Amino acid sequence: MSKRKSKENSGTNGECISQVQKILRERFCRRYATGKLFGIEHQHRHLLELLKRTAVHGESNSALIIGPRGSGKTALLNHVLKELTEMKQVRGNLLEVHLNGLLQTNDKVALKEITRQLHLENVVGDKVFGSFAENLAFLLEALRKGDRTSSCPVLFILDEFDLFVHHKNQTLLYNLFDISQSAQTPVTVIGLTCRQNRFTFLRRYKPVVLYYRRRAIFIHVAGLYYTVVRSLERPVGISVSWSAVGPADFPDESFAQKWNNNVQCLSEDKTVQDVLQNLFHRTKDLRSLHLLLMLAVSNVTVHHPLITASDLHEASKHYRMDSKANIVHGLSVLEICLIIAMKHLNDVYEGEPFNFQMVYNEFQKFIQRKAHCMYNFEKPVVMKAFEHLLQLELVKPIERPSVRTQREYLLMRLLLDNNQIMDALQAYPNCPTDVKQWAASSLSWL
Amino acid sequence: MPNLEHPVYPAATLLHLESLVPCRESQVSMLLSIFGERQQFSFPSIFIYGHTSSGKTYVMQTLLNTLQLPHVFVNCVEYFTSRLLLEEILSQLQNCSSETEQTSHVPCETFNDFVRLFKQAVASQELKDQTLYIVLDRAEQLREMEANILPAFLRLQELTDRNVTVVLLSEIVWELFRPNTGCFEPFTLYFPDYSIGHLQKILSQNHPPEYSADFYAAYINILLGVFYMVCRDLKELQHLAALNFSKYCEPVVRGEANERDTRKLWKNIEPHLKKAMQTVYLREVSSSQWERLQCDNGEPGQLKGLSAHTHVELPYYSKFLLIAAYLASYNPVRTDKRFFLKHHGKIRKTNFMKKHEKTSNHLLGPKPFPLDRLLAILYSIVDNRVAPTANIFSQITSLVTLQLLSMVDHNDQLDGPRYKCTVSLDFIRAIARTVNFDIIKYLYDFL
Numbered sequence: 001m002s003k004r005k006s007k008e009n010s011g012t013n014g015e016c017i018s019q020v021q022k023i024l025r026e027r028f029c030r031r032y033a034t035g036k037l038f039g040i041e042h043q044h045r046h047l048l049e050l051l052k053r054t055a056v057h058g059e060s061n062s063a064l065i066i067g068p069r070g071s072g073k074t075a076l077l078n079h080v081l082k083e084l085t086e087m088k089q090v091r092g093n094l095l096e097v098h099l100n101g102l103l104q105t106n107d108k109v110a111l112k113e114i115t116r117q118l119h120l121e122n123v124v125g126d127k128v129f130g131s132f133a134e135n136l137a138f139l140l141e142a143l144r145k146g147d148r149t150s151s152c153p154v155l156f157i158l159d160e161f162d163l164f165v166h167h168k169n170q171t172l173l174y175n176l177f178d179i180s181q182s183a184q185t186p187v188t189v190i191g192l193t194c195r196q197n198r199f200t201f202l203r204r205y206k207p208v209v210l211y212y213r214r215r216a217i218f219i220h221v222a223g224l225y226y227t228v229v230r231s232l233e234r235p236v237g238i239s240v241s242w243s244a245v246g247p248a249d250f251p252d253e254s255f256a257q258k259w260n261n262n263v264q265c266l267s268e269d270k271t272v273q274d275v276l277q278n279l280f281h282r283t284k285d286l287r288s289l290h291l292l293l294m295l296a297v298s299n300v301t302v303h304h305p306l307i308t309a310s311d312l313h314e315a316s317k318h319y320r321m322d323s324k325a326n327i328v329h330g331l332s333v334l335e336i337c338l339i340i341a342m343k344h345l346n347d348v349y350e351g352e353p354f355n356f357q358m359v360y361n362e363f364q365k366f367i368q369r370k371a372h373c374m375y376n377f378e379k380p381v382v383m384k385a386f387e388h389l390l391q392l393e394l395v396k397p398i399e400r401p402s403v404r405t406q407r408e409y410l411l412m413r414l415l416l417d418n419n420q421i422m423d424a425l426q427a428y429p430n431c432p433t434d435v436k437q438w439a440a441s442s443l444s445w446l
Numbered sequence: 447m448p449n450l451e452h453p454v455y456p457a458a459t460l461l462h463l464e465s466l467v468p469c470r471e472s473q474v475s476m477l478l479s480i481f482g483e484r485q486q487f488s489f490p491s492i493f494i495y496g497h498t499s500s501g502k503t504y505v506m507q508t509l510l511n512t513l514q515l516p517h518v519f520v521n522c523v524e525y526f527t528s529r530l531l532l533e534e535i536l537s538q539l540q541n542c543s544s545e546t547e548q549t550s551h552v553p554c555e556t557f558n559d560f561v562r563l564f565k566q567a568v569a570s571q572e573l574k575d576q577t578l579y580i581v582l583d584r585a586e587q588l589r590e591m592e593a594n595i596l597p598a599f600l601r602l603q604e605l606t607d608r609n610v611t612v613v614l615l616s617e618i619v620w621e622l623f624r625p626n627t628g629c630f631e632p633f634t635l636y637f638p639d640y641s642i643g644h645l646q647k648i649l650s651q652n653h654p655p656e657y658s659a660d661f662y663a664a665y666i667n668i669l670l671g672v673f674y675m676v677c678r679d680l681k682e683l684q685h686l687a688a689l690n691f692s693k694y695c696e697p698v699v700r701g702e703a704n705e706r707d708t709r710k711l712w713k714n715i716e717p718h719l720k721k722a723m724q725t726v727y728l729r730e731v732s733s734s735q736w737e738r739l740q741c742d743n744g745e746p747g748q749l750k751g752l753s754a755h756t757h758v759e760l761p762y763y764s765k766f767l768l769i770a771a772y773l774a775s776y777n778p779v780r781t782d783k784r785f786f787l788k789h790h791g792k793i794r795k796t797n798f799m800k801k802h803e804k805t806s807n808h809l810l811g812p813k814p815f816p817l818d819r820l821l822a823i824l825y826s827i828v829d830n831r832v833a834p835t836a837n838i839f840s841q842i843t844s845l846v847t848l849q850l851l852s853m854v855d856h857n858d859q860l861d862g863p864r865y866k867c868t869v870s871l872d873f874i875r876a877i878a879r880t881v882n883f884d885i886i887k888y889l890y891d892f893l
Contacts, residue, residue, distance in 0.1 A: 014453055022486050029603065031485040069628050089592060099606065102598040103558040162627070176456030194628060291633060294489065298479045303452060323495065323619035330497040333675045357809050380728045380753070381676060388498075393618050398547060405852070406868050409811030429641065439861070 014302050024297045028290040040076055047080045054188040055090040060180040062189040064161065072287035073192045087110040096152045101163025102225065107172045110164075111135060118154075132171045133178070140185045140431050153186035161191030262306045271309040275316045292319055324416060327392060328424035333432065334377060334385045336425070337363055340439045342395065342414045343421050353398050353411040357385050360408075366438055383407070450475050454483050455513060463512045468651065469644040470505050473637055477509060480633070481611075484515070484576045489633040490603035491612045493585075493620050496637030499680040502615045503583055505637070510579060516572070517579040518540050522587035528595050532560040535580060537566060541572035542578075557598050561606055564659045568608050579612045585614035589623060597629040604630075642674060649680075649687055657695070661705045665694050668712055672719040677727070689726060689733055693718050693740050725751060756873055758850075763832070764841050765877050768867070769885060770823040771851055775812035775867040777890045782819070785888050786826040806891040808871065814854040814864040817842075827883065 043065075053059045065073045082376035084090050095116045104110035111132065115121055123142045129135040140154070156176060164173055180187040266272050279292060296307050328339070339436055341362035345354045360382055367376055389395050390412075398411045415422075423432060425439055448461040450471065467474055470555055481488055494502050510517040519536040525531040531553045540552075554560050579604070582588065588596045592708060598605065599612050612632075616623075620634050640648065646666055653662030669687055677683060694715045697703040703710040725731040730751030731739075759770070777785065807813070820842075832838070845851045846865070854864040867874075878885040886892050 018453070018486075021482055024484060025487040029490060052481065055844070069630075101600075102594045103561060103605065105556065105558075105592070105594055109556055109558050287631065291489075295480075295633075298482060301451065301479075303451075309617075321622060321634075322638065323634065326636050326638070327495075327497070327619060330500070330678065332678050355811060355847060357811070361809060377676065378724055380730075385676065392497075393622055405810070406867075406870075430513070434876075440884060 013255075013305060016252050017300055017302060017305055019252075020255075020259060020288065021297060025294065028294040028297070033052055040072060040322065043232040044076060044080065047076065048083060051080060051084055051155070052087075052090070052187065053085075054155065054186055055084060055094045058153055058186040058187060060186050062177065062191075064178055064191045064193065066193055066195070068285065069194045070287035071194075072286065073194075074159070077190065093152060095152055097154060097156050099156065099158050099164075100161030101158070105163075107132060107167050110167075110172050115139060115152050116317070133175050136175050136179065140179065153188065156187065156189045158189065158191045162195045164191075193210065209264075259306065264310070266307060266309060267307045274310055275312050279316060279319070288319070292316060295319075322420075325395075325424045325427065327394065328416070328420070329427060329429075331389075332385065333435065334382065335389055336431070337366070337383070337435060337438075338386055338389060339394070339416065339421060340416070340435065341366070343416075343418060344440070346414060347418075355411055356383065356408045359386065450478060452478050459512060462529065463508065466508050466512065467501065467505050468648050470501055470639060471635075474505060474509060476635065477505075479516070481577065485579070485609070487609055488577050488611045490610075490630065491614065491632035493614045493616070493623075493634045494637060495616050495634065497639050497678070498538065499682075500637045500639055501680075502637050506581055506613060510581070515579060515665070516576055517581060519581045519583070521583045523584045523645055526587060526590075528557070528591045529555055531595075531824065533555070533593075533818070536560070536563055539564070539567040539578075541574075543567065543573050551618060557594060561602075564602075564606055565608065568606075568610070578608070579613060580610065581613045582617045582689065585616040586618045586623070587681055588614075592623065597625060600632055600729075601630040607801055609706065626676070639678060640680060642670060645670060645674075645678070645680065645683065648830075649683060658705065662691075664708055664711070665691060665715075667696075669717055669719065673723065673727075676723065681878040682727070685733070686722065686725040686726065690715070690719060690722060691737055694736075742874065757876060758873075759879070762881070763828075763838060764845060765881050766824055766828050766883075767820070767838070767841055767845060768869065769874060769878055769883060770820055770827060770851060771815075771845075772869065772885070773827075773863060774815040774819050776807045777888070778807075779819070781890050782823070785890075786823060791808045808891050812866045814866050816862060816864050820865065827888075850852070 047063065047065075050061055050063055054061055065077065067073050081096070084094070085338055096117060096372050097114055099113060101109055106112055114136075118139060120139055120142055127138075129138065164170075167173070176187065176189050179185065180189060237428075275287075275292075279288060282288070292312070292315050295318060296311040299314075300307060331339070338359055341359045342354060344362055345352075360379065363382065386395075387407075394416060395412045395414050398413060399405075417446070422439065425436060450464050450672075451457075452460060463474065464471060473883065480492070494506070496502050507519065510519075517707075518535050520531060520534055520538070522531065525534045536552050536554055552563055568574065580599075582599070588599070602612050603610050613634065620632070646663070649666045649670075650659065650663040653659050666687060669683065671691070671891070672684065673683060684800075694711060697707070697711060697714050699704060703714075722736070726733060726736050730753060763866055773785075801814075821834065842851070842865075846853055850869050851865050852868050854866055875885060
C-alpha cells in the first residue's frame with residue numbers, strides 16, 4: 001500500500017518537474033512577452049502611444065530603440081505589439097513587416113521579403129520595375145487597393161538597424177522614410193539597434209541622419225537590467241520573479257506552492273545573494289542571469305526536486321571559468337616550456353614580436369644551463385609543438401603566413417599575458433620544478 | 447563513478463552510452479541535463495571547446511546517435527562557403543524527416559532563404575515537437591565566411607522561432623570568435639584534457655586478444671613515459687601504440703622473455719620508441735615504411751626520411767645566384783666592401799670585428815636586398831667573367847618560382863625588385879660544397 005503510494009507520488013512528482021522545466025526553459029530561452037517588464041514602464045508607455053497613433057489614426061511615425069545587447073529591446077517591442085493586437089480598434093487593421101539585418105543583407109533580398117510578408121507575390125508577379133522606389137510604391141499601392149475604405153497602416157520593424165545602414169546607398173531606408181513622410185499610406189518604421197552612439201554610425205549617411213535629426217523619436221532602453229539591491233530590500237525579489245512558476249498555468253498547486261516557497265527562501269540565502277552580487281558586478285543584463293538560472297534549473301530531477309543554493313553556486317563557477325587558462329592546462333610540458341620562453345622574450349625585448357628561431361634559442365639556453373637532458377628534443381619536434389600553439393591561436397602571426405616566408409622566421413605575438421601564464425603554471429598538473437623555477441626567474445637567464 | 451540518469455531515457459541505453467564514452471561522464475551528464483526532454487527547449491546555442499582529440503566530435507555524435515535525437519552534423523571545413531553549408535544542412539534535414547520521400551536539391555543562396563526553407567523542413571510531424579540539433583564541427587571556419595553567418599546561427603532559435611539548438615565545436619576559445627559588434631552569447635562548455643590516468647585507461651581498453659590486459663597496459667605505460675612530455679593527442683598516441691606493439695612483443699615471440707619480464711621488455715622497446723619520436727611522429731618516415739622496417743628487422747632510422755631529400759640539382763650559375771642571394775640576405779650591407787672587394791683599403795680589425803647587434807641575423811631571419819646588390823656579389827664570387835644575359839635574369843625569376851628566393855614587395859615587377867633568400871643554412875652549405883665555395887668564411891655571423 002505504502003509502496004504504491006510512494007510510487008504514485010514520485011510519478012506525479014516527475015510530471016511536475018517536467019512541467020516546471022518546460023515552463024522555465026521556455027521563459028529563459030525564448031523571450032516571450034512575459035507578464036512584467038522591469039524598469040522600462042516609461043518607454044513602454046511612450047512606444048505604445050506612438051504605435052497606437054499609427055494604427056488608429058493612420059499617422060506615419062518613426063522611432064529608434066537604442067540599448068545595449070540583452071537590455072530588452074525586442075521584449076519591449078513584443079510586449080507592445082501584443083497589447084496592440086489585443087485592442088479592438090486595431091485588430092486586423094495593422095500589417096507588420098519584420099526585417100532583420102542579419103538575414104536581409106542587401107536591399108534586393110529585403111524587398112523580396114517585404115513582398116512575401118505582405119502576401120503580395122501574386123500581385124507583383126513577373127513585373128519588371130525600373131527602380132527600387134517604384135517597386136516599393138507599387139507594393140504599398142497594392143495594399144491600399146486591397147482595403148477599399150482606407151489604406152491599411154504598415155509597421156516596419158527593422159531589427160539590427162545598424163546593419164541596414166551599411167547597405168549600398170541605403171536605398172531601403174531612404175525609401176521607407178520618404179514614404180513615411182510623403183505618401184499617403186501610413187508607414188511606421190521602428191528600428192532596433194545596440195549601437196549607443198546614435199549619430200556616429202549614421203554620420204556618413206546624410207539622408208538618414210537628416211531624417212532622424214528632424215523627425216524620429218529615440219527610445220533609450222537601459223532598464224531591463226535586474227538589480228540586486230532591490231532583491232535585498234524586498235525579499236520577494238528577482239529570483240522569485242524570474243524562476244517562480246505562476247499558479248495560473250500550473251496544474252499541481254501544492255507543488256507550485258512548494259517551489260515558490262523554496263525560491264523565496266533561496267533569494268534570502270546568503271550564498272545566493274553573493275552569487276548574484278558577483279554576477280551583477282560583472283554584467284547587468286538579464287541574459288546572463290537567465291543563463292545562470294537555466295543551468296541551475298536543468299539540474300533539477302526527481303531525486304533533486306528543488307533548486308538549492310549549491311546549484312546556483314556550481315552554475316556560477318561554471319560561468320566564471322577562464323577559457324584560456326583551460327586551454328593552457330591541457331598543453332604538454334614541451335609546449336609549456338615554449339610559452340615560458342616566449343614570456344621571457346616578451347619581458348626582455350618589451351613586447352617586440354618574435355619568431356620560432358628566437359624561441360628555440362631561448363629554450364636551448366634553458367636546457368644547456370639548467371635542465372637535465374630529458375628535455376633535449378630535436379628541432380622538428382619543437383617545431384611541431386610550436387605549430388600546435390599556432391593552431392590553438394595562443395600565438396598569432398603578425399602577417400598572414402604564406403609560402404614566401406620560412407616557417408622559422410615568421411614574426412609572432414603571444415596572446416597570453418604574464419599573469420595568465422603564471423596562474424596556469426600554478427594549476428598545471430605535475431609541472432617539473434625546474435620549469436617552474438625557470439618561469440619565475442626571467443632576467444637571470446640572460 | 448557517477449552513473450548517468452535521465453527521466454526519459456531507459457537505464458539500459460544510458461548504461462550503454464556510458465560504456466561508449468570513457469572518462470567523459472561529467473560532460474555527458476551535463477549535456478544530458480541541458481538537453482532536457484525532447485519537447486523541452488534548450489539553449490539557443492552551445493559552444494563546446496577543448497583540445498585536439500578531447501572527444502568533442504565523438505561524444506556529440508555518440509550522444510545524438512544513441513539517444514536517437516534528430517540532428518544534423520556538418521563539418522565546416524568540408525562545406526567551406528556559406529552556400530554549401532546551408533544547402534548541406536537543409537538536405538540532411540530532409541533525410542531526418544521521413545515524410546518527404548524525394549530528396550531534391552534545394553538551392554539556398556542567402557541566410558534569409560535558409561530561414562524560410564528551414565521552417566518548411568521542420569514542419570513535419572516528427573520534427574515539430576522535438577529539439578533539433580545542428581552541430582557545426584570545426585566552427586572556427588565560420589569566422590571566414592560572411593559576417594552575418596555566425597551571429598545568425600547563434601540566434602537561430604529566435605530567428606526561426608522553432609525548437610532548435612545550434613552546437614558549435616571548436617579548439618579555439620570563445621573570446622576569439624566574438625564579432626566586434628557583439629552577438630548573442632552562447633553557453634560555453636569546456637571539454638577538459640585527458641589526464642595521464644585517463645589516457646592510460648582509454649589506450650589500454652582495446653588490447654589485442656592474444657595477450658593479457660596487464661601486458662598491454664604495461665606497454666601503454668612505457669609508451670606514455672616516452673611520449674607524454676611531447677604529445678597528449680589521443681589519436682596520435684593510439685596510432686603510435688598500434689605501430690610499435692609488434693616490436694614490443696618480439697622478445698616474447700622469440701621466447702627470450704616471458705610476459706612478466708617487464709625490465710627486459712622495457713630495455714628492448716625504449717630506444718625504439720625514442721627513434722620513433724624522431725621519425726614516425728614527425729611523419730619523416732611513413733607508417734607503412736615503419737611497419738615494413740619492423741618486419742624485416744631493419745635498424746630503425748637507416749631509412750632516409752623526407753627531410754633528408756633536400757638535395758636539389760641546380761645549374762652552375764643558379765647555384766652561385768643562390769649563394770649570392772644567401773650572402774646578401776644574411777650579411778649587413780656595410781660588410782660587403784670588406785668581404786667582396788679585393789683592395790678594400792685598410793680597415794681597423796677591432797672595430798670591424800666588434801658586432802653591433804646583439805642578435806645574429808640567423809636568429810632574425812633573412813633581410814631583403816635589391817637586385818643590384820645580388821648581381822654585384824655574384825660577379826665578385828664567380829671567378830670568370832659573367833655576362834648579364836637574359837639567361838641569368840630568367841634564372842633569378844625561376845628561382846623565385848621554385849620558392850628558393852622570394853620577391854618582397856610586389857608593387858614593382860621590373861624596376862628595382864627586392865628579394866629575400868628563403869633557404870636554410872644546411873641547404874646552402876651543401877650547394878656551396880658542390881662548387882667548392884667556402885660560405886662560412888663569407889658569413890658575418892660566423893666570424
